[in-house]
Amino acid sequence: MTTGVGGDPILIWGAGAIGGILGAYFARAGQAVQMVDIVEDHVTAMSTDGLLIEGPVEEFRQVLPAATPETLTGSYRRVILAVKAHHTELALDMLMPHLAEDGYIVSAQNGMNERQIALRVGAHRTVGCFVNFSADWLGPGRILYGNRAAVALGELDGSMSSRLQEMHSLFSLVEPKAVMTDNIWGYLWGKMGYGSLLFATALTPESMSDAMDPAVHRPVYAMLGGEVMRLAAAEGVQPIGFNGFDPLAFSTVNTQQIDKSIDTMVAHNRKTAKTHSGIYRDLAVRKRKTEVDAQIGILVEIGRLHGIATPALECLYDMIRDIENGKREQSTELLDRMVPLCS
Numbered sequence: 533m534t535t536g537v538g539g540d541p542i543l544i545w546g547a548g549a550i551g552g553i554l555g556a557y558f559a560r561a562g563q564a565v566q567m568v569d570i571v572e573d574h575v576t577a578m579s580t581d582g583l584l585i586e587g588p589v590e591e592f593r594q595v596l597p598a599a600t601p602e603t604l605t606g607s608y609r610r611v612i613l614a615v616k617a618h619h620t621e622l623a624l625d626m627l628m629p630h631l632a633e634d635g636y637i638v639s640a641q642n643g644m645n646e647r648q649i650a651l652r653v654g655a656h657r658t659v660g661c662f663v664n665f666s667a668d669w670l671g672p673g674r675i676l677y678g679n680r681a682a683v684a685l686g687e688l689d690g691s692m693s694s695r696l697q698e699m700h701s702l703f704s705l706v707e708p709k710a711v712m713t714d715n716i717w718g719y720l721w722g723k724m725g726y727g728s729l730l731f732a733t734a735l736t737p738e739s740m741s742d743a744m745d746p747a748v749h750r751p752v753y754a755m756l757g758g759e760v761m762r763l764a765a766a767e768g769v770q771p772i773g774f775n776g777f778d779p780l781a782f783s784t785v786n787t788q789q790i791d792k793s794i795d796t797m798v799a800h801n802r803k804t805a806k807t808h809s810g811i812y813r814d815l816a817v818r819k820r821k822t823e824v825d826a827q828i829g830i831l832v833e834i835g836r837l838h839g840i841a842t843p844a845l846e847c848l849y850d851m852i853r854d855i856e857n858g859k860r861e862q863s864t865e866l867l868d869r870m871v872p873l874c875s
C-alpha cells in the first residue's frame with residue numbers, strides 16, 4: 533500500500549474526468565491518494581509525468597501514485613468510486629478485496645449508484661455524493677476541468693457524521709462551495725432530473741446550451757423534467773435544485789418558471805469549457821455506450837413500479853439506445869420528433 537504525507541491514502545477508483553480532478557486536488561493539498569484505473573497508459577502517465585489539469589478553472593500538473601486493478605495492493609478505509617454508472621458493479625467486484633473492514637465508499641457519480649453500493653456493502657458503509665462540475669478525459673494524463681459547479685455530500689440516512697465532515701473538507705479543496713446535506717437523495721434526484729435534460733441535448737450534435745435554448749424544444753425538456761420530479765415525489769424524495777435546475781418549476785409544470793430555469797441552465801452551460809455533456813461525448817467522441825440504462829432506464833423502471841407513465845423518458849431511452857447501436861444518428865430532428873409527444 534502506498535503511504536505518504538496526509539495520513540492513510542484515499543483510494544480513488546476510476547481516475548478519469550471526475551476521479552482525476554479529485555485526486556489531483558487532494559494530492560496537491562498534501563493528502564495521500566492512490567489512483568486506480570483500467571487504462572494502462574493513463575495510469576503510467578499519472579505516476580510518471582503526472583496528471584495535467586487543463587482549462588479555464590486552473591492549470592497544474594500533479595504526479596499521482598497510480599495502479600491498475602491488477603497491480604493494486606493494500607486495504608483502504610476511504611474509497612471514492614468515480615467510474616461510469618454501468619461499470620459500478622464490476623468496479624465493486626474489483627475493489628471489495630481492498631476495502632478495509634471499517635472502510636466506506638463515496639460515489640462521485642451520476643445515477644443511483646448509492647443504492648447499488650449499499651446493497652453490496654451496507655448503507656452504513658456508503659456515503660452519497662452529487663457532483664455537477666464538468667470535466668473531460670482528453671487522453672492519457674490529461675483532463676479538462678471545464679467549470680466550477682455545485683457539489684454536495686451526505687450520509688444516506690441524513691446524519692451528520694465525522695466521516696462526512698472529513699469528506700466535505702476534502703471535496704472543498706476542489707469546490708470551496710461544496711455543501712454537506714441531510715438530503716443527499718434530494719440532490720441525486722435533482723441530478724436525475726437535470727440528467728434527463730442532458731440526455732435530450734445529446735440526441736443532437738449541438739452544445740448543451742444550444743440544444744436547450746430553442747423555444748420549440750422546450751416542451752420536451754419540460755415534460756422530461758416533470759416526469760422525473762413526479763417519480764421523485766413517488767419515492768418520497770424532495771428534490772433539490774442547483775445551477776439553474778428548479779425542481780419545483782418542473783414538478784408543478786409552471787411554464788414561466790420552467791423557462792426561467794432553462795434560461796439559467798443555458799447561461800450556466802455557456803460558461804463551461806466542456807460544451808457538451810458526458811453523454812454526447814460517449815456517443816460522438818468516445819463511440820461507446822452511455823449511462824442510459826443507469827440513468828434513464830432506471831427511471832422508467834421506477835415509473836413502472838409506481839404505476840406512473842413515463843412516455844417522454846421511454847422515447848428518449850429508445851432514441852439514445854438507437855444511437856448507441858448505430859440505428860440512428862445524432863440530429864436535432866430527433867428532438868423535433870419528441871415535440872408532439874410532449875406538447
Ligand SMILES: NC(=O)C1=CN([C@@H]2O[C@H](COP(=O)(O)OP(=O)(O)OC[C@H]3O[C@@H](n4cnc5c(N)ncnc54)[C@H](OP(=O)(O)O)[C@@H]3O)[C@@H](O)[C@H]2O)C=CC1
Nearest residue numbers: 546548549550569570614615617619623641642666667669
Ligand atoms: N465528466 C463530468 O463532467 C461529470 C461526470 N459525472 C459522473 O461521474 C462519473 C464518472 O464519469 P467521468 O469521470 O466523466 O468518466 P470517465 O470515463 O472520464 O472516467 C472513468 C474512468 O474509470 C475507468 N474505469 C472503467 N471501469 C473501471 C474499473 N472497473 N476499474 C477501474 N477503472 C475503471 C474508465 O476507463 P474506460 O474509459 O476505459 O472505461 C475511465 O478511465 C459518471 O457517473 C458521470 O456521469 C458527474 C458530473 C460531471
Ligand SMILES: CC(C)(CO)C(=O)C(=O)O
Nearest residue numbers: 664665666667809810811
Ligand atoms: C454536464 C455535466 C458535466 C454536469 O455539469 C454532466 O453531468 C455530464 O456531462 O453528464
